[in-house]
Amino acid sequence: MSGEFERTPEGVVATLTPLEAALLRQFVSELRMLLEAEVGAGDGGGDAEAGAGNGGAEADLFASISEIDQDGPVILPDDPVLARLLPDAYPDDPESAGDFRRFTQDRLVARKYAACGAVLAMLPEQEDGPVRVVLDDDGVRDWLGALNDVRLALATRLGVEQDDEDYWEELPDDDPRGAVHEIYRWLGWVQETLVRSAS
């Protein structure tokens, strides 16, 4: 399979086909948009539109986060993907869970958002040829985080469960979720090679 990461003297390297790069770009972009919408979701408000979608997005995002730090969101997000990425820390104590979320969620969202941005920066749009990715230590950390978050997002949307391989293998060919599940599995393999290269 393509997209395999390996450690070289240059760094941790992989080559993606144009299609693989486009798919990865699409899923990471979608996740980033979902995260972006979560900024400023708390009572403190904050300007979630600040810098949205342009080159200065990260700087403005951090600026708006520092303004709303004390009044971040307190409840589990409605969206199942975000709920999985930002779960409750205290399962039996809603008040402590709310306090924890209020002080940490914006920071978590910003970190995941930045990792998505770092990945997208290495996947140029409308690339006709193969895309070669070379990662230093920061890049490895960003890609591991973003790949894992994208896989969590896809799995949540697909309804992936423990040991459900038979279900996906028996899925009718015309079920569109089959193709997405193939991509989910491919991303798992890419992440596996990245973990091995990073260790």
Next chain:
Amino acid sequence: MTGPTLTPERTKVVEADTVTTPDLPWVTIVWNDPVNLMSYVSYVFQSHFGYAKEKAEKLMLDVHRLGKAVVSAGSREEMERDVEAMHGYGLWATMRKDS
């Protein structure tokens, strides 16, 4: 967890493979989920906690086989930092007072 069949190195069983909680009041628990790669979970335990590979693998296998495992113990503030770090890596973690 998922991923290719992972056989941890067979080494001498060392006391330090588990997390003991003498006088430390709070613990962090990592829960199994169907998405996270076994190799990635082990990597996270080594990276964040600084655990040796053997200990990280043992804890990872505990999460995988038992559904959850205590991965650290300490003050409430320390556990909140650990939980936040685990969520940053995409693991599912919670904390509670040690019983």
